[in-house]
Amino acid sequence: NAGVTQTPKFQVLKTGQSMTLQCAQDMNHEYMSWYRQDPGMGLRLIHYSVGAGITDQGEVPNGYNVSRSTTEDFPLRLLSAAPSQTSVYFCASSYSSDYYTDTQYFGPGTRLTVL
């Protein structure tokens, strides 16, 4: 199993540009989520999904869109990039939507810089 994969690893955008961060998992996990990690703030949840076709907002959803058309993929879209979105983005998945006690499996992260 490849686990949770993310592409790209690094990205530089100009303000106003849009892009999609890719996340895929091959473990047949129901639950997937996106976090951003900023210095001194830990990881903050952006969006999550409990299964194909079902998504919901986390703590910091503004400026981001998600969709879940398949179990495997959970892309994160930046609609109009802003410097405040400069961060490291992590995708995570867990086995079931009984999320409360499941272990989260994290991807390697995408380091995004918005100029």
Place this chain on the structure above:
Amino acid sequence: AQSVSQHNHHVILSEAASLELGCNYSYGGTVNLFWYVQYPGQHLQLLLKYFSGDPLVKGIKGFEAEFIKSKFSFNLRKPSVQWSDTAEYFCAVNPGSARQLTFGSGTQLTVLP
């Protein structure tokens, strides 16, 4: 606001020293508690978790944590650290009623050989 606090931002220890990293949360009621670790250049991975039963839980690599409900704490401990424990450690809390994890700000542990 409900939160998770890790008061130690950077801890520096020599090998064989004992470790305790603090984690406090502000949620009332049932909580599920986690410690995750990020070794340099690696993915975040689970160190240990607590959701019921014995409040002293053991994880990988000799780590343990104790849930003290009255103190809203879930401190991470290891009796003797190794250079390979150098990493960033994150405490995370699920309030038991939400499909979300709230992370603390992390503690960077540096172990000197």
